[in-house]
Amino acid sequence: xxxxxxxxxxxxxxxLSFSQNLRVxxxxxxxxxxxxxxxxxxxxxxxxxxxxxxxxxxxxxxxxIVLYTKPNNQFLLxxxxxxxxxxxxxxNLGRSVLKLHTYLYGLDETxxxxxxxxxxxIVEYTNNVVEWTITSESKDILGFKCFKAVxxxxxxxxxxxxxxxxxxxxxxxFINKRGGPYKFTNLPGLILGVTSSTATITAVKITEIKxxxxxxxxDKQIITEKQAYLNAKxxxxxxxSRMMK
Amino acid sequence: xxxxxxxxxxxxxxxxxxxxxxxxxxxxxxxxxKVEGDVNCEDLASxxxxxxxxxxxxxxxxxxxxxxxDAYWTCLxxxxxxxxxxxxx
Numbered sequence: 001x002x003x004x005x006x007x008x009x010x011x012x013x014x015x016l017s018f019s020q021n022l023r024v025x026x027x028x029x030x031x032x033x034x035x036x037x038x039x040x041x042x043x044x045x046x047x048x049x050x051x052x053x054x055x056x057x058x059x060x061x062x063x064x065i066v067l068y069t070k071p072n073n074q075f076l077l078x079x080x081x082x083x084x085x086x087x088x089x090x091x092n093l094g095r096s097v098l099k100l101h102t103y104l105y106g107l108d109e110t111x112x113x114x115x116x117x118x119x120x121x122i123v124e125y126t127n128n129v130v131e132w133t134i135t136s137e138s139k140d141i142l143g144f145k146c147f148k149a150v151x152x153x154x155x156x157x158x159x160x161x162x163x164x165x166x167x168x169x170x171x172x173x174f175i176n177k178r179g180g181p182y183k184f185t186n187l188p189g190l191i192l193g194v195t196s197s198t199a200t201i202t203a204v205k206i207t208e209i210k211x212x213x214x215x216x217x218x219d220k221q222i223i224t225e226k227q228a229y230l231n232a233k234x235x236x237x238x239x240x241s242r243m244m245k
Numbered sequence: 246x247x248x249x250x251x252x253x254x255x256x257x258x259x260x261x262x263x264x265x266x267x268x269x270x271x272x273x274x275x276x277x278x279k280v281e282g283d284v285n286c287e288d289l290a291s292x293x294x295x296x297x298x299x300x301x302x303x304x305x306x307x308x309x310x311x312x313x314x315d316a317y318w319t320c321l322x323x324x325x326x327x328x329x330x331x332x333x334x
Contacts, residue, residue: 033297033300033301033304034301034303034304035300035301036300036301036302039299039300041296041300045296045300048292048293048296049296049297049300049301051293052293052296052297052312052316055293055312055315055316055319056312059311059315092311092314093308093311093312093314093315094311095311096305096307096308096310096311097308097311161305161306163303164303164304164305164308165305197303229306232305232306232307232310233306235306235310236306236309236310239291239294239310239313242287242291243291243294243295
């Protein structure tokens with residue numbers, strides 16, 4: 001990890017220390033599909049793409065994203081669909097676009113577990129697949145100075161997968177907690193902003209809480225990120241094979 | 246088949262797929278669209294999936310799959326409960 005010197009200084013001498021757990025509420029905003037500018041859809045195709053953008057925007061706007069910090073540098077992120085009605089299937093489109101799960105549980109310094117309601121497995125994300133460049137670029141989020149960190153993904157996936165991943169993360173070294181709306185959280189401070197080519201997630205409220213949020217049971221098979229990627233590919237292949245018929 | 250569904254949801258796409266469905270009336274006061282003909286929700290979802298994979302090639306597989314299922318379930322929930330998935334599971 002490369003660090004700009006004064007980021008380290010800020011981190012070491014940070015005076016704001018939260019002894020209690022925190023609740024952080026985030027808002028997500030959808031920019032639009034990342035359309036290839038060399039391709040010109042006709043009127044009907046454009047109507048379809050517009051429809052997909054509306055679906056994606058609705059899916060993202062309906063998500064509530066809340067982070068709870070926990071003792072021992074753990075955290076739990078909950079992503080819920082405000083529109084979900086009991087007994088009805090909830091769409092996972094919003095979470096897919098935001099690269100999140102229903103729950104992200106920061107287990108320790110190196111591992112985050114991702115759960116989705118209705119799935120029979122839990123995905124394990126390990127920090128060693130991301131290399132960070134911490135820049136001197138900064139901005140304030142909720143009054144906290146945040147620095148931009150740029151991730152480099154080391155997974156051997158197709159480039160289109162990597163291109164859809166978040167390309168910048170804003171973390172607050174002054175908040176001595178770990179976590180954020182992101183699967184890789186080995187940064188020296190709480191993540192208050194995440195940006196990808198299609199969406200951005202930004203903290204809108206931070207409150208101190210006394211409770212220690214209970215983590216859902218880890219009672220399912222734990223699979224690697226690579227296996228989860230292969231599963232998603234298999235579902236895509238099944239859809240595409242039905243189209244060919 | 247003669248069904249109503251909310252215009253804001255899928256009207257544009259159905260117009261583009263008029264070979265098996267036709268929008269015959271739009272009630273602007275209620276936002277409801279009248280459709281005649283069978284609408285295959287699987288075909289609708291696949292059309293959107295294909296469009297995005299061609300015109301937005303950086304869209305991830307998980308997003309494409311999410312788009313397919315969202316379109317499929319939205320289509321079914323719109324009251325156009327016709328689908329090959331249901332007929333031939």
